[in-house]
Amino acid sequence: MGKIIAMEFTADRLRLIDQRKLPKEYTFFECVTHEECEFAIKDMVVRGAPAIGAAAAYGVVLAAMQYRGLGSDGFYASMGRALAALNATRPTAVNLMWAIDRMRRSLESTRTGTIDAACRVLREEADAILAEDIDKSERLSAFGNALVPRGATILTHCNTGSLAVPGLGTALGMVRAAHRSGKGISVFADETRPRLQGARLTAWELMEEGIPVTLIADNVAATLIRDGRIDLVVVGADRIAANGDSANKIGTFMLSVVAKRYGVPFYVAAPVSTIDFGCPGGEAIVIEERGSEEVTYIEGVQVAPSGVRVYNPAFDVTPAENISGIVTEQGVLYPPFEAAIASLRR
Numbered sequence: 001m002g003k004i005i006a007m008e009f010t011a012d013r014l015r016l017i018d019q020r021k022l023p024k025e026y027t028f029f030e031c032v033t034h035e036e037c038e039f040a041i042k043d044m045v046v047r048g049a050p051a052i053g054a055a056a057a058y059g060v061v062l063a064a065m066q067y068r069g070l071g072s073d074g075f076y077a078s079m080g081r082a083l084a085a086l087n088a089t090r091p092t093a094v095n096l097m098w099a100i101d102r103m104r105r106s107l108e109s110t111r112t113g114t115i116d117a118a119c120r121v122l123r124e125e126a127d128a129i130l131a132e133d134i135d136k137s138e139r140l141s142a143f144g145n146a147l148v149p150r151g152a153t154i155l156t157h158c159n160t161g162s163l164a165v166p167g168l169g170t171a172l173g174m175v176r177a178a179h180r181s182g183k184g185i186s187v188f189a190d191e192t193r194p195r196l197q198g199a200r201l202t203a204w205e206l207m208e209e210g211i212p213v214t215l216i217a218d219n220v221a222a223t224l225i226r227d228g229r230i231d232l233v234v235v236g237a238d239r240i241a242a243n244g245d246s247a248n249k250i251g252t253f254m255l256s257v258v259a260k261r262y263g264v265p266f267y268v269a270a271p272v273s274t275i276d277f278g279c280p281g282g283e284a285i286v287i288e289e290r291g292s293e294e295v296t297y298i299e300g301v302q303v304a305p306s307g308v309r310v311y312n313p314a315f316d317v318t319p320a321e322n323i324s325g326i327v328t329e330q331g332v333l334y335p336p337f338e339a340a341i342a343s344l345r346r
């Protein structure tokens, strides 16, 4: 298979690789309405912070196509509701709110024109978000590559490749860039319970590209780090606070603790759109909690007693003090992150 195109907008629909079904089935999920796009984000047909943002932007385009016949008042009222519903699909990845905010400002700029013109403007804005995401992931990957030693063994968590990000990816973009530049790297991928993004998606993406990957159960990582078998840990982020605290897939925090304990560099890779400049620190980040069946069932098979109480947070926060560097499309940020992040604010 060639390049992975996880999302594509044709004349009237958003076509997404259905990430719930990989790697067993490579199928597509089509959204024709904004409600279908909302479902796709909530149910994780599409997931990964930048991909969620871009998909939601196209959800706004779908809404405009649905409501274009309503006349100005009805159109703008319905669009307001659609924007709010898309914005509320998942709470942690700030790229979602960032993309919806861009689409809202675009919509506002069309108030004096025709509705057809508004539809065109919104489509252009969503296309711009997608194109910029691709460009940013390439630049970020190149900056990240410079941090990867020749022959390095890299540990990663969750999925941060072309399925999660339009383009090369973030943490996995760094890995791809290092591999493509002939550094002879290899990867340990955490399986990433409960949704198995590492096993189902990261292992698949890396194997598609011929990058040496070894899949491990999440609880193996600490032993590998202690035994000196990991040169660096690279992960993505769903929201980075102004002080550098970073929310990412549940399990990231414990990796950061072990990496720090054994002096292994721990990098977070994310575009600047993942930084929430208004969020002072990790304690202010809303952590999504998902349903108990994600833990009590694996691929439809019950693995825990019926009725057991479950706690299923989808993300955790890695404190800035555990992070060696934050790789963005504008370069690598180093501690103290507060100052480095503030310098990016426009």
Ligand code: MRU
Binding pocket: 047, 048, 049, 050, 093, 157, 158, 159, 160, 161, 164, 165, 169, 170, 171, 197, 235, 236, 237, 238, 248, 249, 250, 314
């Ligand atoms: O719940 P998910 O699969 O959307 O979580 C994804 C992650 O935590 C990724 O690491 C993060 O979004 C960064 S993707 C470049």
